[in-house]
Amino acid sequence: MHLAAVDYMAVNGKSFLHKAGPHSKILMTLILIAGVLVADSLAKLGLIFLFAAVLILMSGADLKEIFHLVVYPAFFSMVFALISMQQSVITGAKVMLRAIDAAMAVILLITTTSYVDIFAVLSLFLPGVIVDIFIFTYRSLFILLEKLENLLKSIRLRGGYHPLRLAFNFKNTAGMIGVLIIHSFDMSDRLYRIYTLRGYSGRIPLTRKFKTGACDIVLVVMSVLLLTGVIIKWNI
Amino acid sequence: MSHIHLPDGIMPFAWWASAYIGCIAVLCIMLRLINKEEVRRKIPFTGVMAALMLISMSVPLGFIPVHMSLSVLNGILAGPALGFIAVFVVNIMLSLMGHGGISVAGLNTLLMGSEALIGYYVFTVLKRHMKPSLAAGISALAALVVSVALMLGVLAATIGVEEALPGHEQGEKGGGSNTVSFLSLSGWSAAAVILILGMLTEALVTGMIVSFFSRVRPDLIDAPAVFNNNRMG
Numbered sequence: 001m002h003l004a005a006v007d008y009m010a011v012n013g014k015s016f017l018h019k020a021g022p023h024s025k026i027l028m029t030l031i032l033i034a035g036v037l038v039a040d041s042l043a044k045l046g047l048i049f050l051f052a053a054v055l056i057l058m059s060g061a062d063l064k065e066i067f068h069l070v071v072y073p074a075f076f077s078m079v080f081a082l083i084s085m086q087q088s089v090i091t092g093a094k095v096m097l098r099a100i101d102a103a104m105a106v107i108l109l110i111t112t113t114s115y116v117d118i119f120a121v122l123s124l125f126l127p128g129v130i131v132d133i134f135i136f137t138y139r140s141l142f143i144l145l146e147k148l149e150n151l152l153k154s155i156r157l158r159g160g161y162h163p164l165r166l167a168f169n170f171k172n173t174a175g176m177i178g179v180l181i182i183h184s185f186d187m188s189d190r191l192y193r194i195y196t197l198r199g200y201s202g203r204i205p206l207t208r209k210f211k212t213g214a215c216d217i218v219l220v221v222m223s224v225l226l227l228t229g230v231i232i233k234w235n236i
Numbered sequence: 237m238s239h240i241h242l243p244d245g246i247m248p249f250a251w252w253a254s255a256y257i258g259c260i261a262v263l264c265i266m267l268r269l270i271n272k273e274e275v276r277r278k279i280p281f282t283g284v285m286a287a288l289m290l291i292s293m294s295v296p297l298g299f300i301p302v303h304m305s306l307s308v309l310n311g312i313l314a315g316p317a318l319g320f321i322a323v324f325v326v327n328i329m330l331s332l333m334g335h336g337g338i339s340v341a342g343l344n345t346l347l348m349g350s351e352a353l354i355g356y357y358v359f360t361v362l363k364r365h366m367k368p369s370l371a372a373g374i375s376a377l378a379a380l381v382v383s384v385a386l387m388l389g390v391l392a393a394t395i396g397v398e399e400a401l402p403g404h405e406q407g408e409k410g411g412g413s414n415t416v417s418f419l420s421l422s423g424w425s426a427a428a429v430i431l432i433l434g435m436l437t438e439a440l441v442t443g444m445i446v447s448f449f450s451r452v453r454p455d456l457i458d459a460p461a462v463f464n465n466n467r468m469g
Contacts, residue, residue: 003333033338036245072335073243080246098245102337110332118332127267129279133318133325136283137290144287170437174444177292177306181313181445182453184288188280195280202276 003141005065009111016215017059017108022117024216025109031223032105035230036098042090044230045097051226052104061111073103120206128203135204136191140184147183151176238347238383239293239305239330240391244337251394256342262349263324266317278318285310286322290329304438308376309445311352312359313456319352320345343390347383354379368450368457373443380435 010018017025032048039045056066077099085092109118115138123131155161160172195204285306292306305326311319327341327348336344355375362371449456 006333033244037249037339069333073337076241076336077243077246080242095246099243099337102244102339106332106338115332129267129270129272129275130263130321130325132279133283133286133321134329136280137286137322137325137329138283140280140284140287141290144284144291148291170440171444174441175448177288177441178445178448178452181285181288181309181449182456184284185281185453185456188284191280191284192277202272202279 002065002069004145005062006069006110007115009059009061009065010114013059013061013112015059015112017055017112017219019213020112020215020219021210021212022113022121023210024212024220025113026118026121028219028223029105029109031220031227032108033102035223035227036101036105038227039098039101039230042094042097045094045101048101048226048230049097049104051222052101052108055108056104056111059108059112066107066111069107070100070103073099116206120208121210123206124208131206132202132204135206136188139191140187143187144180144184147180148176151179238351238380238387239303239327239336239344240340240347240387241336242340244339246337247340247343247394251390252339252343255340255346259324259342259345259349262320262346266320270317275318278314282314282318282322283325285314285319286325286329289322289326293326293330293335304434304441305348305351306438306442307348307351308355308359308379308438309372309442311354311356311379312372312375312446314352316353316356319356320349323349323352347387347390350386351376351379351383354382363457367447369443369447372446373439376442377435377439380438384431384435 032052035048036045039048057063074096077096081092081096083092084095116135119131119134119138122134126134155172155176160168162168192200289306289310292304294303307319307323310322313319314322324341324345327336327344328338330336330344331338331341355378358375358378359371362374365371366374446457
């Protein structure tokens with residue numbers, strides 16, 4: 001999982017994309033995904049790819065990480081691309097490019113916007129319970145990943161893992177997850193108490209006022225223009 | 237386990253849009269059923285369970301090309317309503333990391349949410365008659381069989397997965413039993429073996445985790461009212 005790397009890029013980036021508001025970037029992502037869904041030719045999909053790729057380059061993101069993130073959906077789309085290639089190679093290529101384009105649109109969003117800002121926009125539409133669970137999940141994830149890493153290390157050091165003893169490994173893995181859940185339960189109890197002390201009454205306050213600047217307008221206008229270009233049937 | 241790793245742009249619009257509508261409808265029902273005051277205390281735990289699901293879904297099971305989701309365990313511990321909401325959160329976060337497209341997050345929530353719901357109710361019934369670990373294992377298996385069947389049904393109906401699997405042409409050419417060996421692991425038979433192994437692994441691990449709880453923290457299993465104090469639980 002590249003969550004830590006993605007989070008680092010989103011929080012520490014200094015490009016104009018990082019300065020743009022989360023609302024405009026989410027809107028742009030949705031417009032790009034809509035473009036991916038309606039694009040009917042390889043050229044149009046290629047144009048969306050180019051648009052997302054240029055913006056990713058301009059954001060100054062770690063290209064190695066971006067490559068890893070793009071490979072995942074590309075790999076899964078390959079199966080369906082191979083099915084479609086029975087009709088024609090172009091259809092197969094379109095399936096694969098669709099998946100890569102959509103993934104790049106999402107990657108552009110998550111590498112330039114922190115998750116908390118994304119949740120803040122989501123909180124405009126989603127009930128408080130769901131938004132709070134989003135925030136607690138995100139907060140717990142890093143703590144649990146660290147705990148898991150330590151547990152895995154200690155299991156290996158104490159001879160609790162053997163490549164050929166499957167049942168033995170399963171038993172120890174189950175015990176490890178069990179310990180992790182018990183830790184998690186205690187942690188969630190502590191989190192609840194801390195939040196209650198700070199005045200938590202069922203909804204974590206998030207900044208819901210988003211400023212719209214020139215960057216935001218440029219991003220949305222550019223993506224709308226791209227979508228228009230994708231929808232129009234060009235007779236060239 | 238039944239998480240579909242389909243990127244955006246592959247599943248037809250009608251399917252993923254209807255799945256989103258279904259998912260939102262179930263979420264609305266769940267949010268209406270929970271007692272907001274009582275559930276407030278459980279929100280951090282649900283967040284932590286969702287984080288655990290995210291972690292378990294990123295760990296491959298060695299030679300078996302599937303991953304666990306722990307959604308049945310999540311249903312058992314967080315309760316059906318919060319369990320379903322946790323599954324929704326997990327799927328949105330996974331799609332934001334490129335693990336399955338945003339368009340299929342609704343469908344994935346319905347599939348994995350069915351595991352949490354079925355697992356919780358089967359476990360509630362079975363644990364009165366047998367050891368909690370066995371009840372958890374059986375309920376996980378039952379929930380996984382249903383969700384995997386649903387997943388395969390959806391995949392076959394939308395994108396025709398059978399076309400992709402080797403051995404399909406052999407069957408079509410009328411070779412029948414003369415050409416297709418019973419022992420050859422290809423096409424659907426290979427997929428079936430992988431899925432059965434995956435289901436058994438998740439059921440086994442769920443049972444083992446619950447067995448671990450019975451020994452170390454039996455209150456987590458023996459007093460489910462602590463965790464399921466909403467109206468559905």
